[in-house]
Structures are given as structure tokens and as C-alpha cells.
Amino acid sequence: MPREKNRKLMGMWMLILRTACLKRRKKWWFVVNGVPVHYSIREHALISGLNCKDYPKDGDNIGSFDFVQRQFKRKNKIFLSDVEKKLKTMLACEDRLHMAVLYLLGSIIKMKAKVPSAIEPFILRIVDDLEVCKSYTWGRYTFEHCSDEIHKLLMSLKGEVKEKVSLTFPAFIILLEILAFEAVDALKVRYREDFRSSHGCPRMCQKSFKDTGMKGYPITDINETLGETKEICSILEPTADEERLLDCIWDENFPVDYPDAVAEGMTTHLNAGGSIFWENLYERDVSARVVEEVAVEAEEVEEEPSNVQRVKPRNVLPPRDIFRELKKLMDVGFSHSHKMMKVIDEKVSLIGEKVKVLEYDVKNLQKEKKRLGRTYFEDFGYNYGYMGGDDSMRSGPVDVDTGMGSGHVDVDTGIGSRAVDGDVEMGSREADGDAKWVKQLILLQLRLLRLSLLHHKLLRLSLLHHKLLRLSLLQHKLLRLSLLHH
Known part of the structure; x- marks a missing residue:
């Protein structure tokens, strides 16, 4: 059913x-x-x-009060609210099925008025035997x-x-x-x-x-x-x-x-x-069923002078035509609201797709940021073996007689020419790396700004969508009031 x-x-x-x-x-x-x-x-x-x-012939003797006596400790003055309260607190057992049948019979089959009243004794007796309930x-x-x-x-x-x-x-x-x-x-x-x-x-x-x-x-x-x-x-x-x-x-x-x-x-x-x-x-x-026009008694007024000419009102619609025109205006308003809501839904879905693309780009930029932070010094050509004393990572061959590298060392300063060249090269690479990093950071900030603007537009469209829904509800209520007035 x-x-x-x-x-x-x-x-x-x-x-x-x-x-x-x-x-x-x-x-x-x-x-x-x-x-x-x-x-x-x-x-x-x-x-x-x-x-x-x-x-059945023995209808007056059907069932017994054993079930209600066991559950409610009484045989009369059992209300539907008592059954509902008991049913909610019972665990799964055979008596719970009896209680559900009692609630069904008391609330639907033998429905009472709005004023709470006790369940009939016949209903209280018959729920004791579920087989009889099925065939009754x-x-x-x-x-x-x-x-x-x-x-x-x-x-x-x-x-x-x-x-x-x-x-x-x-x-x-x-x-x-x-x-x-x-x-x-x-x-x-x-x-x-x-x-x-x-x-x-x-x-x-x-x-x-x-x-x-x-x-x-x-x-x-x-x-x-x-x-x-x-x-x-x-x-x-x-x-x-x-x-x-x-x-x-x-x-x-x-x-x-x-x-x-x-x-x-x-x-x-x-x-x-x-x-x-x-x-x-x-x-x-x-x-x-026809709505009759109510005759309104005319109020007593002073007589008009004989030289006053009465003018009949023009283009006055009867009540039914006024109602039809009102209904047409309401239908036009509803159709316009539905079109606007459809356009807003399309824009919201389009912005949602753009937001997904931007979120994907942001994830990629975050990964690029981590990668640049991890390989920052490696890109500038640092010799980690030379600084740490590992012979296999030194930049030049070693002289057998002196035990020194092939790079020339200045006697006065103690600084080799290869070291000076390395400092210059390292400075230029560091400048290039900083410029690259700043560029990536600016692009990331621009994309985040675009994402914020789109999110702001999405919020504005959502507010407009909410206002249109409220307008539709108000139009619906106005139409119902017009129908009731008619």
C-alpha cells in the first residue's frame, strides 16, 4: 500500500x-x-x-487480558500514549510484536477522536492471541x-x-x-x-x-x-x-x-x-458551488443635484476576469523566476568546473614549491664532497708530489683561483634561482587571487539564488491567498 x-x-x-x-x-x-x-x-x-x-460465534469470549495485565499491571484505562511509550522502550521479543499490533489497532483500525480516550476492552483482549487477530x-x-x-x-x-x-x-x-x-x-x-x-x-x-x-x-x-x-x-x-x-x-x-x-x-x-x-x-x-455576488446595502447619502451627470466607469472587469488576469501575471512571474534560477544554476556549475581546475593547479604549484625548496642548493653547483672532505667528490685532480689539487693557490691570500671562479658562478646562479622562485611565487599568488574572486562570485550567485527562491515562495503564497479570496 x-x-x-x-x-x-x-x-x-x-x-x-x-x-x-x-x-x-x-x-x-x-x-x-x-x-x-x-x-x-x-x-x-x-x-x-x-x-x-x-x-465468529464466540466473539464475546475472544482473547484475554493476560498480555495487558503483564505489561501494564491493569486491565482498563490504557491509552494510546501508554502503548507508544512502552513500545519504544521494549527490546525485541514476542511481547513487542503484541504491543505493535495493539498500537496498530488502537491508532488506525479503531481510531478515536482528538481527545485522548482509553482503548476499548475488546482490542485489549484480542491482542493476546495474534492468530485470532489475523483471521478476525x-x-x-x-x-x-x-x-x-x-x-x-x-x-x-x-x-x-x-x-x-x-x-x-x-x-x-x-x-x-x-x-x-x-x-x-x-x-x-x-x-x-x-x-x-x-x-x-x-x-x-x-x-x-x-x-x-x-x-x-x-x-x-x-x-x-x-x-x-x-x-x-x-x-x-x-x-x-x-x-x-x-x-x-x-x-x-x-x-x-x-x-x-x-x-x-x-x-x-x-x-x-x-x-x-x-x-x-x-x-x-x-x-x-457558484460564488454568488453579495449584495451590499447602499448607504444613505444626500441627493445629488439634478444637473449633475453620472459617468459610468469604463473598462471595469468583473471579479472573475480580475482573478484570471491576476493568475496570468503570477504565471508570468513564476516562469521568469524559473528562467533566472536556471541561468544561475548554469553559472554556478560553470564556476564549479573552473574552481576544480584552479584547485588542481594549486596542488601542482604546492608540489613545485616543495621540490624547489629541496633542490635549491643543488641547482647552484655546491660541492658537498669537497666541503665534507670526501676525496671522491673533489672537483680537481690531485698532484702526486704535493698531495694538493691541481687548482692554483695564491701564496699571499691562500685562495685558489678555482675557488674565486666558483664564488662568482655561485652568485650568478643564486640570483637566477631567486628570480625563478619569485616568479613562481607571484604566479601562485595570482592564481589564488583568481580563485578567491571566483569564490566571491559563487557566494553572490548563491545569495541571488536564495533570494529568487524566497520570491518564488512569496509568489506561491500570494497565489494561494488569491485562490482562498476567490
Whole structure:
């Protein structure tokens, strides 16, 4: 089953607010654009794939309180927060699996209202036996809970939805969320997409809701998509694979409900291949979604003189045209922002490539710096053997008679001519080496300066990119406010 980040409740509310007033409590009809949509335990089983057959005969004696007594030291007043806290602290063991099942049943299958309330005793007992949990008729259990909540909600509304009233529906509502998008083709095409699943999976696992960037789908968008369409499926038709699934999880003779001639006649007519459409309900449904102009009472003003000529305003657009023009301007702004962001992304990537090249050059220069520092004196022709007394490294041949080198030695100064020449040569080489080193150092500093400039440009582009993102978010919020105002 696809994992949805947020609930999509407006489709469910769209159906519940169009509930037909009938006597039955186990089979519901929602009239959308003049076309009835059926919701019974059959549709519940088709969408969920849960076991919707009759309860076991010994249902009142299922399970025991041994598990909850062992873990919580009590049999009642166990809240979902207690289960969650216990589950986080438990180590891997068999009781931890029981605790996870208890959390699943208490938070999803038997969902409570926003106000914290204790978990039902039946749920606390059945988690003691996991095999019974697997085979239990959770489909019928959740359907009856949903039916009871629909009835309570309709009784509390009394045919009118009042302003500033918070409506809650504490039940397994995933199936009612999906029903609207399965019955109305226009909603299915716009808001649903295929999900990876096998052919034997129920419908809630075959498709997922499309991501629109918002938490849910506004009721205005759903009404706009609904429009004046009459392509609505009154009774969901199962495929061949779904027929085999229904044979295993659904009993056609269940449940027994209040007799209602109108509901029975509608079901018989639709099962025979007929269709139902009420023109008057269709017109009421469509007209109720039109934004009516609110009449503003004129203020009392002094009468104008008879010689004053009234001038009618020119080029005044109606509210709908103003909204369309605003939407066009917003679209143009969005497209311009996207183009600018694309250009900035290209420049950032180009600068990134240049930075990589410069970093490579800097590494090479650092290696060259180390090499020059290591061979500085070797390049200037120093005779390390002569200075250290090694005969094999002396620069000239040795006279056999005198034991001295062949270089001429001045008697007055004691300095040989070869030594004087070596000093001159060493000085020139030292000057050349210093010039080469200074040149390399200047080139290195210039490249580092270029790298710093490029880094500065990259930071400026990043700031500009951030500002464009903020501008896009502000434009998006303005568009949402315009939609809400409309």
C-alpha cells in the first residue's frame, strides 16, 4: 500500500455532505451531480481487502487480558500514549510484536477522536492471541464503525453545516477518502496515479494520490474538477481478480438492514444495467458551488443635484476576469523566476568546473614549491664532497708530489683561483634561482587571487539564488491567498 504523507479528506467530506436521506443504516447513498454513489460493505471490502464476513460465534469470549495485565499491571484505562511509550522502550521479543499490533489497532483500525480516550476492552483482549487477530473480520468491524460515525455526524448537523464548527470523523476513513476518487472519473484522472502492486491487491493498494505540493486537496479544487460531469460510477464494478477476492472476504447476504423501498428499487435498477440521474439535484448541486455576488446595502447619502451627470466607469472587469488576469501575471512571474534560477544554476556549475581546475593547479604549484625548496642548493653547483672532505667528490685532480689539487693557490691570500671562479658562478646562479622562485611565487599568488574572486562570485550567485527562491515562495503564497479570496 502506498504511504501517504497527509490525509486527503476533502473527497470524503464532499460525499458525506451529499448523503441521501434514507432509512437504511448499513447501505449509504451519496448524490453527486444528480448521480447516486453507493457505499456498502461490498465497496468496503472491494477497496480495503479486509475480511468482511460475519463475526465468529464466540466473539464475546475472544482473547484475554493476560498480555495487558503483564505489561501494564491493569486491565482498563490504557491509552494510546501508554502503548507508544512502552513500545519504544521494549527490546525485541514476542511481547513487542503484541504491543505493535495493539498500537496498530488502537491508532488506525479503531481510531478515536482528538481527545485522548482509553482503548476499548475488546482490542485489549484480542491482542493476546495474534492468530485470532489475523483471521478476525476487521472489515465488518471497521465498516460498522464508519456507518455509526456517519449516522452520528448527520444527526449532529441536522441538515445544515454551520460556520466555525469543527467536524471530526474518528473512524477507519481511508476507504471513504478513496471512494470519491474511484467513483468520479474526473477526480480519478486528476488526483490518482498507478502504484506498484500485484493484480490480486485491493484497490487502496493499486493507486496512490498525486503530489501537488500541498498537504491536501482544497474543496474548491475538487469542486472545480467535479464541474458538471455526469461520468460517475454509481456502483463500483470489480475486475476478474477482484471478483475472486470478494468471494473470499464478503458475504452477499450480509448485513441485515432497515427495509427501504427507495433504496431497494435503486439497487435493483442499477444491478440490472440501468442508470439514475436526477436533473433537479444536479442543478442544485452545480448552482451551490457558484460564488454568488453579495449584495451590499447602499448607504444613505444626500441627493445629488439634478444637473449633475453620472459617468459610468469604463473598462471595469468583473471579479472573475480580475482573478484570471491576476493568475496570468503570477504565471508570468513564476516562469521568469524559473528562467533566472536556471541561468544561475548554469553559472554556478560553470564556476564549479573552473574552481576544480584552479584547485588542481594549486596542488601542482604546492608540489613545485616543495621540490624547489629541496633542490635549491643543488641547482647552484655546491660541492658537498669537497666541503665534507670526501676525496671522491673533489672537483680537481690531485698532484702526486704535493698531495694538493691541481687548482692554483695564491701564496699571499691562500685562495685558489678555482675557488674565486666558483664564488662568482655561485652568485650568478643564486640570483637566477631567486628570480625563478619569485616568479613562481607571484604566479601562485595570482592564481589564488583568481580563485578567491571566483569564490566571491559563487557566494553572490548563491545569495541571488536564495533570494529568487524566497520570491518564488512569496509568489506561491500570494497565489494561494488569491485562490482562498476567490
